[in-house]
Structures are given as C-alpha cells and as structure tokens.
Amino acid sequence: MKNKYLITAATLLALPMGSAFADAKFDKMMKDSFQTKGIASIDRLKQDAAQKYCSDPAVLAGKGNPKQAESIQKANMASIKQPADGKYIGDWKAGERVAQSGRGATWSDKADAVNGGGCYNCHQINKAELSYGNIGPSLWNYGKLRGYSKEVVTYTWNRIYNSKAYNVCSNMPRFGHFNLLTEKQMQDVMALLLDPNSPVNQ
C-alpha cells in the first residue's frame, strides 16, 4: 500500500517536471531555429495569452478551459478602440481593394508598405469574385442578412479589429489589434460589408 502510494506520488511529480523539460527543449529549438529577416523579427515568436492558449491541439479540439477562454476574450474585447472620428462606414470600393490584397507583414514586405486584408483568402464576399477561400464563413449579403443596426455595426467593427474578443481561437487575424490595417482601411472594409450600395448587399 505504502509502495503504491509512493509510486503514485512519484508519477505525479514526474509528469509536470517532464513537461516542463519538454517545454524548455521546445523553446530552445524555436530560438535556435529562426532568425530575424527584414521586418519579421525573432520577437514575433513570443506568444500572447491567446496565442499560447490556442496552440494546444486539445483546446482546438474543443477541450479547453472555458473560464480561461472567457478571460482572454474579455482582455481582447477591452483593448478594442472604436474609430477616432466616430465613423464606421467608409468607401466600399476602397474596401474591395483592401479585401483583394493579401500583401503585408512578411519578411519580404517593407515596413512602410500598405498592407492588405486578404479577406478573399478565407471568405466569399462579392459574388463577382470566384477565387475565394473557405476557411471563414461566407460574407455574401452580409448587411442584407443582418441588417444595419448599431449593434451589427459595432459587432462587425470589433470582429475586424479583434476577432478573438468573441472567439478566442478564431482563425481570423486581429487587424486592428496588431495594426495590420489602418482605421481608414477598416472603415472601408466595413463599407464593403455594410453599405447598402455595396455589391455585397445587392
């Protein structure tokens, strides 16, 4: 009996130690395997809370801790800034250009280059565009289906700004949070989705 207890205690102790050891090995491997190139500095390997949480395959399979997920979402929600000029809807034509371009933020891009949103990489948006991805949901008729209420407008802004405020492991990049898009670009993408005159809502 006593032996059994000892073995159990040893196993319990060994497990976290083993995983800490594996973590240290992993961290060293990552540090030794990457190098800064252009604007893509080695610092980009540092994870924030959401990235860390969503790097666990068990979490991605739906076995995460809901309380932890909720607290990370809350922190992301709290960091969202609403547009400084109070305007949410820009120019849908400019928004279409942002949605089409998948450029930006790689080591072959310049620091002052204009980023794209790459929206079509993952979403269907305008029916006229046949080359669209399917990682995200279809956004065709986005405003027509959801309406143009203040709630919908704010929700859409927040989603573009920081999708992880709603779904901690959303695959969508946090365009406002990481300054991938400017406020004006986000307003233009908003128009593409929410201007009743945008081809998306015809």
Add this chain to the structure above:
Amino acid sequence: MRQHWTRGALFVSSLFVLQACTTPEPPKKAAAPAPAPQAAAAAPAGAPTAEIEKYRAMIADGNPSDLYEMAGEELWKKAMGPKNATLEKCDLGLGPGVVKGVYAVLPKYFKDTNKVQDLESRIVTCMERLQGFDAKEIIAGNFGQGKRKDVEAIVAYVVANSKGSTINVSVKHPKEKEMYELGKKSFFYQAGPMDFSCASCHADPGKRIRLQDLPDLTQQKGAALGWGAWPAYRVSSGTFWTMQYRLNDCYRQQRFPEPIYISDDTIAVSMYMAVTANGGKMAAPGLKR
C-alpha cells in the same frame, strides 16, 4: 515531322506543346496520355480547380524536375570539394550509397551525427564530411544559389528514386519520437501578427485559400498527399522547390521570422508530417502551380 507520328502520338500531340523546344523528335513509341491526377475527377468540369488540374495533367509528362534530377545524378557521382570525393559513399539512411527508396524513410536518426536528419541536412553532412565543404556556408546561403543549388539538384535525384515507395518513417528511436513530438508542437504553435500556425490552414479537411486546396496534414490521408507530393517543381516560380524551401515560404506567409536552413524546427515539422503520412506513397518530385 508529322508523318512519323503514330496515331497515339497525334492524339496526345497537344501534351507535347510545352516540350517542343527540348524535344526535337516526338517519341516513336507514343506514350499513352499521362494519367490524370486523381483530383481531376473530383473537381466539376469547368470549375477553376478543374482547369488547374487539366493544366497539371497537360504538363505532367514533362515535369522540368527531370532536368534537376539529371544534374543531381551527375553531382552525386562527381568528385568535388577540398577532399575531391564523390557522394557515392554517403549514407542517407539505408546504407552507404543507397539512393533507391531512401526518401520514404526520411527523416530518421543517424548514429554518426547523433541527430534526426531530413534529406537536405543529411546531404549537407555528407558534403561536409566526405567532400570537405563548409556546412556553415551552405546554411548561410540562399535557395537556388551556390552550393545550396547543388543540394537541391541532389535532392531531386534522390527523391525521384523513391517514386512509388511506401512512406515508412520510424519513431522507434527515442530521438525520433522526441523530434516527432517537437514537430507536432511546432505545427500547432501560433505566433506573429496574424496569429497563424501551420494548423490554422492545415488541420481541417476540405479547406482552401482562394482556390488553392489545403491538405489536412494532421490526418494520414492529407499528410500522404501533402508530404508525398514534395519536393516539387513550381510552375509559378519556374524553379524546383525542396521541402526546406517549401517550409521557408510557408513560414514567410505565416508572418514568422525566417527558419534557418536545415534547423531543428524544419526537421521536426517534416518529421511530424512524414510520420503522419506513413503508409502513403511517395509521388515526388511533384508538379505544383
């Protein structure tokens, strides 16, 4: 010239259009039309993906990887470097000089380096130890240039000799098991300004970026397709891409810093993909958009 063509050759004549400049005389024994890749049947006719498949089938009979393979075979057999030696005694995993089928068992643990190595890191080891080249120079270099260009051609030669082999990568050695686990962890590691990991795009079946299909590399079927088709000739860039090159560009698009050539992470991720692909068939060098 046309009167020499058999009916079969006439039938597939369109397939040779792209080869015309390198093929002065069409083969008398007209090859049967290249079998269309499996995916062609899956895509509805007229759909843009079907058009891409048609294009692939059209040029599949003349994969420019052939040229890299021939150059690689020459490099393998040519005495070179400060030690003026060939690579014919290089042990890639199935014994010194064995090329046939070896890519299907890589990456694997090598006793002499006490490391798990992929094909490219192993070739660099052989160039260093047998021929006396400086591995650091190759690692600090660029794709398609200098000695790394030679490595790429040798890769094409070695890989082509595993076409049709069953992928059979071992995790028996503790270091192989460890490399697999590190690779799996890296595959799911989210970071950078877009929060991407390999899994963001490659952990669900049936996903696409624009019109580009994304294999689910966490499942055997997808991994066998993905791992089994690389290295490949990239039509869009007009160059042969090794697995290291493929991973380098994945990380670029992931907005990560640059992976160092043949670094442990690149080998670990390769190990994860290869082990997941076990049981599938090697179809490389492939032909990609």
